[in-house]
Amino acid sequence: MLIKNIGKTSISDDGRSRGLTEADVTDESVYVKRRQVLKGLGFAGASSLLWANGVGGINTANAATFKTKSLEVVKSNSDLVSDTLTPEAKVISHNNFYEFGAQKNEPQENAQKFNVDPWSLTVTGEVEKPFTLDYQQLFSVFDLEERIYRLRCVEAWSMVIPWLGFELSKLIKRAQPTSKAKYVAFKTLYDPEQMPGQSSRFLGGGIDYPYVEGLRIDEAMNSLSLLSVGLYGKTLPPQNGAPIRLVVPWKYGFKSIKSIVEIKLMEERPPTTWNILAPGEYGFFANVNPEVDHPRWSQASERRITRGGLFTRNRIKTQMFNGYGEQVADLYRNMDLRKNY
């Protein structure tokens, strides 16, 4: 059981711990490192708390906040990462999750009552041993690790987020894919009663639901591909894709599908939501590529969201494959990435 002290103690969203400190739940070296990072930032929390209290138009009218729980990890890549982390308050309040509203702040406002337990994630399709994980199993079947990744949105902003999760390859191997398994399809929960954007065009931005995404099998088996069940030491808040979401850090953010209920191995390339909506703008691969512009956004550079107001100089050059070329460039040998955008 890797969820420590469920029910007994938890860290709530307002940042106050109840008899449990971060040191209790995180590997000590990670913890110390993180303290150093935070110290370096002059403690990000101070300004974060300011927002949480509703200063500056962030709606906190929904008093009932979703309860997250602390998670334990067996290892972390934090020693290898030099990027400044995006403060947690920003990670959980600036979200593209149209199921809860198409404005960046709406998912946090509309998702707090989202019910993730019970949950059921089915692994099916071209596999020898299909299986289903329930809510508890999402956290207990595989060892959890912390992965700090850059997240690059197609809208030309980016964050650096400490995810908790396990490699997608572990889950796929467990199902024993057949030789026909060439693609992996993902599906988000379809539940218009809980996800108001799915039934309201006004809120949901007019895309077709359920949200679907896909990867080629070799992309899915790459060790960077992560199934995340948490961030910043705790289970995911709903606006970030609770209880389980994909994270593929070398692709634009919309590939990293949230609140997954089905993972299906397939012989044919599966349809993907944004590609269906605007095939000329969003490709199947959607690899971060500074040389191929989106019609509405230059992809040559990005604004990194960390701390700081208007005067922060946060525009940086976008890197090929979001800086993960060493691990993934081989997947696309002999492919024209202008055509396969």
Added chain:
Amino acid sequence: MSSYRPSSRTIIILKCFVHTIALVWALYYYFLAINDQLGSDPVKAIIHFTGMSALNTLLLTLMISPLAKLYRLPWLLRFRRLLGLYAFFFACLHLVNFIFFELQFDFSLFIEEVIERPYITLGMAAFVILFALAITSFKRLQRKMGRQWQALHNMVYLAAILIVIHFYWSVKSDIIEPGAYVLALLILLALRRAKLLSAYYRRSN
């Protein structure tokens, strides 16, 4: 019908009121954005805020003459230039935000964006029109230019159309909000169809 005529003192007070609302409104948002309290991405937020304020103020400006005519309140016309200039003021802030805070003075990127992103091209075109209208908005210049002044200032309708399309194209998938603006603009233009058509025929003859 009513024929309420405010004294010039009342007009001045009302104008001060408009100044106060517009400036306090803008200052408040800038204060929040500078202190990182305007959502997670204050840059996007302030760009959106100033852009929407420019569009809303422009539509408000265009509402004045139909309202003045309908309710016979000619004094309303005395607020038209003031509101028009505030539309330009917010458009200036919108552009300045884009260059200063979004592109962070990368002027080659700015040129590239204006050329390659159709919605930005339209936005810039609209800005140039508003700029021309603003610098010719003085009474003295208006008298000096005579007919030409009216012809130039009829371009405000073109600017409004460009700005609404600029907004429509900048949105990722939602069409309801920009759609509502298209509708509002069409109504405002329809109220002036006689004027617009005659201006069009005069030009084509």
